[in-house]
Amino acid sequence: MPKGLLFGSRSFDLRHLTMLVLLAVMLILPLFGDAYLLRVATRVIVLSMVAISLDILLGYGGLISFGHAMFLGSGGYVLGVLTYLGIGNGFVVYPAAIALSVVLACIVGMIVLRTVGVYFIMITLAFAQMLYYLANGIRIGENYGGDEGLPLPSRTDFLGALNFNDPAVFHYFTLAILVAILYVSYKLVNSRFGRVIKACRDNERRAKSLGYNTFGYRLVAFMISGGIAGLAGALHMNLQKFVSPDELHWIISGDLLIMVIVGGANSLIGPIIGTGVFVLLEEGISNLTEHWMAIFGPMLILIVLFGRRGIYGLIKPKGEDG
Amino acid sequence: MSLLLIIEQMLNGVQFGIMLFLMAAGLTLIFGIMDFVNLTHGSLYMLGGFFGAKSIAWLTALTGWSDIWLLTLLFVLGVMLGILITVGLNAILEVTIFRRLYSGTHLDHVLATFGLLLFFNEFAKILFGSEPMNVPKPPTLLSPIEIIPGITYSSYRLAITVVGILAAIGLYLLISRTRVGMLIRAGASNREMVAGLGMNINRLFTLVFALGAGLAALAGVMTTPLTSVQVGIGEEIMILTFVVIVIGGIGSIRGAFIASILIGLIDTIGRFLLPMFLGYTLGPAIAAMAIYLAMAGVLFFRPSGLFAPGRG
Amino acid sequence: MxxxxxxxxxxxxxxxxxxxxxxxxxxxxxxxxxxxxxxxxxxxxxxxxxxxxxxxxxxxxxxxxxxxxxxxxxxxxxxxxLARSYQITSVIPSFSALENVAFAAQAIDGNSFKFWKPARSVDHLNEKAAAILAEIGLGHRQDILVKNMSHGEHRQLEIAMALATDPKxxxxxxxxxxxxxxxxxxxxxxxxxxxxxxxxxxxxxxxxxxxxxxxxxxxxxxxxxxxxxxxxxxxxxxxxxxxxxxxxxxxxxxxxxxxxxxxxxxx
The missing domain is CATH 3.40.50.300 (P-loop containing nucleotide triphosphate hydrolases)
Structure with a gap:
């Protein structure tokens, strides 16, 4: 039986409308030629990928990773360092960024996934902090790296096929990747693998007693999530043309959690909406006052106390699960 | 000569470890007893530092005293005032916000306290500015002191180490010798039991929160003359505190103590030794990573820490 | 013997x-x-x-x-x-009854590193789950989310899940x-x-x-x-x-x- 893509329901509702409007906005934005707006929009797209990857762990897997910025950094640094070494071919550096992030996720996952609950939250945070310090130690020559960060020395080249220096080209490229990630993630969370991950979230003990090696499934989910986030990290590097340890700072990990929750965890478009809202608020309020966190912080508390289901919960038809 | 330096670094490590313990003792109880993820503990350290620094400056300006013993007294009073203000502020938060969150999920805790932390940082920036704020050491504790013949050490560092140890002993006596301490211990391993004993669990929570806030503020304000206080300083120490708690085992005061000293030593000695061997870029980076590597090592073999209560 | x-x-x-x-x-x-x-x-x-x-x-x-x-x-x-049922009901609350049992059946159907095909359209798991639910008397309830089921039904579902793993x-x-x-x-x-x-x-x-x-x-x-x-x-x-x-x-x-x-x- 055919299911509506992304939503698991065939009837048209508010969610489809939201997605179509968002997609349309993203498609026509480059035509206006406003460099600032386009940059913000591309940033929403790239960070959305990280948010989706985090939601696979958080919303579907019930794993509160407080260190997801580490993959944003790993992707960016791989791209940066390889480009410095003279490897600027996108067909090499992108797979390398993804591969290293997957390996990183595997190593970190082997330790953090042995723990649960509060331990898991704190340990993912601590690991990200460790990589933050490692990034501080990455130096290229005399002038680059360390806490000052690494500028991208030359643009990533896809055998002449894509000109990343054209913001519109880069925008459409990231948009295409986001759509692909959405499709793959949709398949993933509804697959038999996704079913195991969701069951582990609800009742890990039961999954074990039925014969599932829950650690193994969670580890693979962690690696997939890390890979997607690493890809986004590389794109983020191409967007900013700069990566620094700040990318891995734990506040960024916290921001990512906020994007997922505010948008609505346990859905695939929730994180996109959340990222959009977060970035627009950041840009909007920080233009009004430099103390935007003094407004944003209390907003978060209110969201937790009064609006737990996220924005996605508001546009989702009542009575539908997931 | 280099032996002298190493002894000094080790003492610094112990001193830093004691400060970490003051942070960790409260937080491990908050995690253990209330199952509450609190990201604002570092903010209390920072606020304690700011309020203490302001109080000392204010008292000094108000009295205009110049006698070194009177100034030392003002320092002590300022420290206490700083702690008092921080504990009071935290008590207001506990009653208005935290209490509503206890029944929520860990995710609720993380989000709300993260928001609060962001707010505290801006609040401190608006109130105290974004420049580091310094406090002079009390004038009686300026010159080094000979601890054993031939070896001298900063008298201020020694003093705060002693205060920290006294606080630790006080905490130990409170936990092990009093009825309240018995309830706290019971709560760390079995929450339902405490409720079953007919104890007002809300009062116990408020008490543990106040205790934790007081210790964190004490650490913050005592460290200020050494490192000065600025926005963001609390977060770094908070993450270190997390590492301590995780290694020690959530809810275990004894584990927190041992892990604090361990991390204090690894951190201080690593920062001192590794740059000599690895150079001034990689050295500090690896030194900063050392404690996390230690944590990873412990957790690989003992996923719930060294001394997790109630977990066998 | x-x-x-x-x-x-x-x-x-x-x-x-x-x-x-x-x-x-x-x-x-x-x-x-x-x-x-x-x-x-x-x-x-x-x-x-x-x-x-x-x-x-x-x-x-x-x-x-x-x-x-x-x-x-x-x-x-x-x-x-070795299959077990728990004294205190242990099921997957966000799944339907059928999906709970199909999830149990999936446990012995090779590994679950299958990332593409929707789990809900794996017919042989669904058929096996439906048969077990019918046998235990929950056939008419298979599409209900288990968080909306009664205690007695949960007890039955527990056993159904255990049976779906073809235990010894x-x-x-x-x-x-x-x-x-x-x-x-x-x-x-x-x-x-x-x-x-x-x-x-x-x-x-x-x-x-x-x-x-x-x-x-x-x-x-x-x-x-x-x-x-x-x-x-x-x-x-x-x-x-x-x-x-x-x-x-x-x-x-x-x-x-x-x-x-x-x-x-x-x-």
Missing amino acids: TEAVLKVEGLTKRFGALIANEDVDLDVQPGEVHAVIGPNGAGKTTFVSQLAGELRPDHGRILLGGRDVTALPVHKRARLG VLLLDEPTAGMGPAATEGMIAFLDTLKGRYAILMIEHDMDVVFSLADRISALVNGRRVATERPDQIRQNAEVRRAYLGDKADKLNVSRSKASPGGDTSC
Whole structure:
């Protein structure tokens, strides 16, 4: 039986409308030629990928990773360092960024996934902090790296096929990747693998007693999530043309959690909406006052106390699960 | 000569470890007893530092005293005032916000306290500015002191180490010798039991929160003359505190103590030794990573820490 | 004597000074229902947890189909054919009844590193799950989310999930806990249909259930197995009577019409 893509329901509702409007906005934005707006929009797209990857762990897997910025950094640094070494071919550096992030996720996952609950939250945070310090130690020559960060020395080249220096080209490229990630993630969370991950979230003990090696499934989910986030990290590097340890700072990990929750965890478009809202608020309020966190912080508390289901919960038809 | 330096670094490590313990003792109880993820503990350290620094400056300006013993007294009073203000502020938060969150999920805790932390940082920036704020050491504790013949050490560092140890002993006596301490211990391993004993669990929570806030503020304000206080300083120490708690085992005061000293030593000695061997870029980076590597090592073999209560 | 499907030798578990299980020997023969009874605090829960692999015994061995599984983790024992139901309902609340059972069936259907095809359209899992639900009497409820089901239905679903893993041994921890009289009757009738098809180790408080179903009954008292007898004989056992005196001694005499000690017991 055919299911509506992304939503698991065939009837048209508010969610489809939201997605179509968002997609349309993203498609026509480059035509206006406003460099600032386009940059913000591309940033929403790239960070959305990280948010989706985090939601696979958080919303579907019930794993509160407080260190997801580490993959944003790993992707960016791989791209940066390889480009410095003279490897600027996108067909090499992108797979390398993804591969290293997957390996990183595997190593970190082997330790953090042995723990649960509060331990898991704190340990993912601590690991990200460790990589933050490692990034501080990455130096290229005399002038680059360390806490000052690494500028991208030359643009990533896809055998002449894509000109990343054209913001519109880069925008459409990231948009295409986001759509692909959405499709793959949709398949993933509804697959038999996704079913195991969701069951582990609800009742890990039961999954074990039925014969599932829950650690193994969670580890693979962690690696997939890390890979997607690493890809986004590389794109983020191409967007900013700069990566620094700040990318891995734990506040960024916290921001990512906020994007997922505010948008609505346990859905695939929730994180996109959340990222959009977060970035627009950041840009909007920080233009009004430099103390935007003094407004944003209390907003978060209110969201937790009064609006737990996220924005996605508001546009989702009542009575539908997931 | 280099032996002298190493002894000094080790003492610094112990001193830093004691400060970490003051942070960790409260937080491990908050995690253990209330199952509450609190990201604002570092903010209390920072606020304690700011309020203490302001109080000392204010008292000094108000009295205009110049006698070194009177100034030392003002320092002590300022420290206490700083702690008092921080504990009071935290008590207001506990009653208005935290209490509503206890029944929520860990995710609720993380989000709300993260928001609060962001707010505290801006609040401190608006109130105290974004420049580091310094406090002079009390004038009686300026010159080094000979601890054993031939070896001298900063008298201020020694003093705060002693205060920290006294606080630790006080905490130990409170936990092990009093009825309240018995309830706290019971709560760390079995929450339902405490409720079953007919104890007002809300009062116990408020008490543990106040205790934790007081210790964190004490650490913050005592460290200020050494490192000065600025926005963001609390977060770094908070993450270190997390590492301590995780290694020690959530809810275990004894584990927190041992892990604090361990991390204090690894951190201080690593920062001192590794740059000599690895150079001034990689050295500090690896030194900063050392404690996390230690944590990873412990957790690989003992996923719930060294001394997790109630977990066998 | 045929080879036991499940064999326990000298199982001992202490928590500090407290002895939860001491030197317990026990076996379950193919097709047999072996019930374990005992007053509260006799160590039944500890015993089950060790069999399932959630607790590691201090001493002793657990053999599953002749293979030593004492050191194996929970999921490996399950894959060797040990299925359990929990005393406190343990299901996946956000799944439908059908998906819960299909999830259980999926556990033995190769590995689950299958990332593409929607889980809901894997027909052979759905068909197997639907058949088991129909057999246990939940066929009409298969599309209901389990968080919206009643307690009795949860108990049934527990068993259905265990059955979907094609077990060799069923470990049932108080299958009728918290059920009303009518639902208990239904459960007994259903479990009766499983007799002979699976080796069943059942922990149970309700003596009606025990005497209706068990081929052999073992009594645990203070962590030690004091007797293993056929149902008609266990009532006469002095040690068992002493342990139950004042508590459930009368219950041991309750004889239900259906309680006919199996003649096919292979001791």
